[in-house]
Amino acid sequence: MRLHRLDLTAFGPFGAAQSVDFDELSAAGLFLLHGPTGAGKTSVLDAVCYALYGSVPGVRQSGQGLALRSDHAAPGTRTEVTLDLTVAGRRLEITRQPPWERPKKRGTGTTLDKAQTWLREYDPVAGAWKDLSRSHQEVGEEVTQLLGMSREQFCQVVLLPQGDFARFLRADAEARGRLLGRLFDTQRFAEVEKRLAERRRTTEARVREGDADLLADAHRMQQAAGHAMELPDLSPGDPGLAQAVLTAAAIARSTAREQLTVAHCGRLAAESAQAAAERELAEARELARLQRRFDEARERAARLQERADAHEEAQERMRRARKAEAVAPALELREAADAEHRRAAGAEAHARARLPERFADAGAAGLAAAARRAAEELGGLEAARRAERRLAGLSAERADLERQERADQEVVEEADAWLAGWEETRAALQDRIAVAQEAATRAEQYAAQREPAQRRLSAARLRDQLARDTEDTAERERRARERVLEAKEHWLRVRERRLNGIAAELAARLQAGEPCAVCGATEHPAPARKDAGHVDREAEERALAAHQEAEAAHDEAEQHLSTVQRALAAAEAEAGDEPTDRLASAVEELESRHARARDAAADLHAASEELRRAEHERERRTALRQEAAVRSASRGSRREALDEERTALESELVQARGDADSVAARAAQLERTAARLTEAADAARAAEEAAERLKAADGRLDEAAFRAGFDTPQAAADALLDDTAHRELQRRLDARQAEEAAVRAVLAEADTATAARRPPVDLAAAEDAARAAAERLRRAASAQDAAARRCAELDRLSARAATGVRQLAPLREEYDRVARLAGLAAGTSADNERRMRLESYVLAARLEQVAAAATARLHRMSAGRYTLVHSDDRTGRGRSGLGLHVVDAWTGRERDTATLSGGETFFVSLALALGLADVVTDEAGGVRLDTLFIDEGFGSLDDQTLDDVLDVLDALRERDRSVGIVSHVADLRRRVHAQLEVVKGRSGSVLRQRGH
Structure with a gap:
């Protein structure tokens, strides 16, 4: 990727249109981007990132959207960034416009325009630009695919942020892992760890659930078997759970079958006794029935003899009625004629x-x-x-x-x-329509005023909040500045004390017969000795590190204060000097007026409809009046x-x-x-x-x-009987005849007569004996049924338990296998000796490649003194794999990168950044990066080291790269001739370009 030209309009601190010709700057291979603090050096890099990805680097993402617009821009000028570049052999031009609030073309107030994006490609055959897309999503996908890097990767390998890599050198394994994970996209390996852990938990839960079900079945078998089953004290997860349950189940089944055999024999005996008792009861009941039948027949014969006279009278009455039936037709005829x-x-x-x-x-x-x-x-x-x-x-x-x-x-x-009354009615309705139309006009006017007023009120509230935040942030920046001064003063005192006692420190290294490093003598008659207040090199380095940390904290506080102040200025420009409560009252009054006008305007439709109905009624009544006059004349x-x-x-x-x-x-x-x-x-x-x-x-x-x-x-007529009386008399005669026949038949039965001659039977005793036999049979049958149910339940539960044991076996094997894999991937298994996670393992390989690539440049920057090596020693929480050490060739010792001094930290982190750029570029598919930017950090280098670093950067031209240095160090202006200067002014910043 090579940048050709960048055009800015109303972006960041740049109020007017600005242009950067990267082709001219890149001709020398090395160019300088400099300017005073707060002028907008970083905003140039933000513009490059915004043109490519539609957003600025991560630490400055709070400045997205409307906040990207310059506070110095004219109200009618729209914010725009245009980048001309060559990537993957294609010449492209990307133009982006963030959303902005522009003045309305008609009326007062502002309106919000959406963000826009254009992508064009230069056609060398036609010699003209052609449009490719105006879709944010399509342009973003095209740029990401061509560069092969995400925005985070681009900001790390093209816009080299030295502060980030200095923190990377001092960071712990977790922080390094987060940064490397974003750059090399190792999220899939973390997902593998997560999936394995989830699968381990799932299989473990299934195994425990199976054990719990098996143990529940064992308790059910124990409950079904009663005292015939003894179950040891077991819980889910016990190794011998399955064997113990199956053994106890087999014993319980055998005992239950023996109990079923005994119950079956008892039931057979009870059935025989009950059958005998039932036969005796049936014989007693039959004898009692025959004896009662004979006694009842004799009683019926006696009653028939008592009613013999009444029976003869009834027979005589029936004979006279039958004779009178011959006279009945003549009687009926005479009654009808009469x-x-x-x-x-x-x-x-x-x-x-x-x-x-x-x-x-x-x-x-x-x-x-x-x-x-x-x-x-x-x-x-x-x-x-x-x-x-x-x-x-x-x-x-x-x-x-x-x-x-x-x-x-x-x-x-x-x-x-x-x-x-028509004229009066029409005038009243027309007045209502006019009032409603006027209210509708007012409602539209109020609606147009609502949005600016609410936006101004929101800005005023934000202004008040930011004013309070500015005071707090300014106080924190002041305290951070004081801590920087204190830390610097302490470091200078420690350095001075060390220099005062440097002779003793050098004398401590003298050996008898060895030449002195200062004078070369081999005799050391009076070597200097360390006094009680001597300061060694480690103490000086700790003081320097404290000073650098204080400076970093102050820079962060200063940057945060600048951000808050810019936001406050934007809010004050939007809200003005009007108090918030007054603006809130004005908004509330405007809302009230709008609501009243809207309610009044709502009557417009009703009044119009009522006027239309009134005119229709007038026409109808006029027509009715004329029709009535015509009808009256014709009558x-x-x-x-x-x-x-x-x-x-x-x-x-x-x-x-x-x-x-x-x-x-x-x-x-x-x-x-x-x-x-x-x-x-x-x-x-x-x-x-x-x-x-x-x-x-x-x-x-x-x-x-x-x-x-x-x-x-x-x-x-008197002898005649009606139908009812005739049927009743005939029924009585027939019943008498049937009763006589039945009594004679019973008294003639041989079994009944024989039973009558036997003694009376004791039926109650036979019934008691039968009930007792039936009760014994019921108890025996109940005992057999209970034993059969117990056997069936034990068989069912045993089969279910055996099935559960068979199903659990492969599940246990799966759990053991998944648990081993999850432990290895998570670094918690004993087999993982270095307790290294899978993602850390992959990142460790990448870090080892980065360290090797960085060492090639670090040798030149440090005159062969330092070498970066990857370490897999264990760090916090017993994990390992992301350690980074530096080997000092002067001492032959290997130490952590966190012990480097300020200048050493800079050129080591620079070498690390360049090495990381090479590795990430290769990872992205070999995309060529012809333009790099290095942001700050050169002020911590001495002249010799600065020369070495510049030599390394200048050597990047061997790979046809151009490097832009972002710094305000004055010495670099003499060393680097191609420059892009950012000049800060009251009306906004401007860019001045100077070639080689």
């Missing part, structure tokens, strides 16, 4: 009572003739009846016309009354025609109705007279015919009674 004669006579008397007196003595023929005369007169009134009905119709039609006239008059009056001529027809009909009806009130009344009078005469004639004829039939029935009845042997017809 009833018919009485009805006919009553009907004739009733019909004659309704006739005038002149018809009292008329016969049936005279009454019929008078009825015919009345019917003929009624036929002559038919025409007059039609005229009378027509007259009634005319009256109804005339009344209907009057009713219609009144209804139309009411319609006209109601329409006139409603239309009289006048109809009334005149009806009046003329009515006069003609009334003169005709006067003659037809006579002295009656109406023709209909006259006709009704004639109809009633004809009907009554007809009814009376019919009734007279029916009475004459009924008298003749009654006379004939009396003659037939006398003759039938004489032939049946009765003196009078009344005697025959």
Whole structure:
């Protein structure tokens, strides 16, 4: 990857558009990015990272989105970053615009524009740029695939953060593991450890669950077997659990089968005794039944003899009733004729009572003739009846016309009354619509003001919070600065004391006969001696380390203070000087006004609908009024025609109705007279015919009674029985006959007579004996059933336990295998001698490669003194694999990298960073990295070491790389000619570029 050009607009501290020509800077191979503290050197690197990945490095991710925008930019200028680079042989141009709040084009306030991304590629054949994508996701995937590195890896191998690698040298194994894990993506090995641990827990739980089920089955077998099974004290996980359970189950099954055999024999004996008792009870019951049967038969014979006279009377009554049945038809005929004669006579008397007196003595023929005369007169009134009905119709039609006239008059009056208030109603509704429209306009205005006001209130609250945070952060920065001064003063005092006693320190190394390292003499007559306050090298290095830690803490506090101050400035620019409570009151008032306007505007639709309905009602009522006027005009001529027809009909009806009130009344009078005469004639004829039939029935009845042997017809009638009495008497006679036959049959039975001659039987004793035998059988059967259930339950539980044991065997083997693998991967197994986790093992191999690559450059930087080596010694918590030591060729000793001095730490961490860049590049698939940046750390080097380091960096050009040094060290400006200077000003920072 080679950078060609970077364009910035309104990004970070750069308010105006800025450009960086990396091709010009990279021509010398080594270029310097310098400027005062806070000018924006790191922001240039942030812009490169943002263009590639859409986000800035991890420690500065709080500046994403709207916070990336420069506070010095003009309101209408949008933040934009454009990067021109070559990667994997392709010339690409990436442009990114973060989201920003721009002024609205119409009205006041701001609106939020979304982030945008463009990716273009240069076509050398066409000599022009072509668009590839405008999707954030597609551009991000394309860049990541081409570079072969994530954002974290890119920030470690291209933007070399020296502070991170200095901490890496002093970090423990866990911290190193986290960093290396992000760079080399060893999460899959951690997932393997996790999966093995989860599988171990799962199989262990299944084994314990199986043991628990087996132990539960053993307790169930013990409960089923009662006292026949003894189970030792066992718990899930015990080695001999399965064997103990199966052995105890076998003993319990054998005992249960013996108990079942004994219970079966007892039941057979009880069944034989119970059968004998049941036979004896059956014989006793049969004898008792026969004796009772004989006694009951004798009692029934005695009762029959007592009722013999009543039986003879009943037989005589039945004989007379059968003789009277021959006279019954004549009696029924005479009763029917008599009833018919009485009805006919009553009907004739009733019909004659309704006739005038002149018809009292008329016969049936005279009454019929008078009825015919009345019917003929009624036929002559038919025409007059039609005229009378027509007259009634005319009256109804005339009344209907009057009713219609009144209804139309009411319609006209109601329409006139409603239309009289129409103008006032329309004006009121139009006023309501105007008020609602005005409220809707106000609601839109308030809605447009709500978002800026709420955003300003949020900024004011953030401003207040940041103001408090600024005070706290400034106080922490002041204390950190004081600690830096104290630590530096302490280090200088310790260094001065050591230099004062350096002679004693050198004398301590003198050996008799060996030349002095200072003067070369082999005799040492008066070597200097250490006084009580002597300070050695280790004490000086500890003081220096404390000073460096204080400086790092101060830098972090200063950076945090700068971040908070920038955020406070942004919040103050957004919120202004207005107090928060006043802004909150203004927002609340604006919300209240908006709510009231919105409620008033809600009436717009209802008022419009009501006006539409009122206009429709006006049109309807006007149409009804016109229709009513037309109908009223057409009814006048109809009334005149009806009046003329009515006069003609009334003169005709006067003659037809006579002295009656109406023709209909006259006709009704004639109809009633004809009907009554007809009814009376019919009734007279029916009475004459009924008298003749009654006379004939009396003659037939006398003759039938004489032939049946009765003196009078009344005697025959008294001897008759109705159906109920006849059936009851016959039933009594049949029952008497059946009872006599049954008694004779019982008394003639041989078994019954023989049983009657035997002594009375003792049935209660036989029943007691049978109950006792049945109880003994029930207890024996219950004992056998319990023994059988016990055997079945023990067999079932034993089979289940045996199945569980068979299923547990492979599960135990799986658990043992998985537990061994999980212990090895987690570093907790005794087989893992160095207690090294799987992920740590992989990372240790990577760290060993990084140390080898770093040593190649560290030799040159340290003039062959230092070598980085990987160590797998155990560290905290007994783990190992991620140790990093430095071998000092001057002393021949190997020590931890945390003991390096400040300058040593810098060039060792630089070598480590360059070595890590090479390894990660190879890991990423050999992507060529032609541009590197090294951020700070050169101020801790002396001149000789700085020359060595620059030689190493300059040698990177052998691999056609260009290296950018980010530093404010003044001496580097003389040594590095290609420079990019960041100049800080009140209106924002600007970039000045100088080539070689």
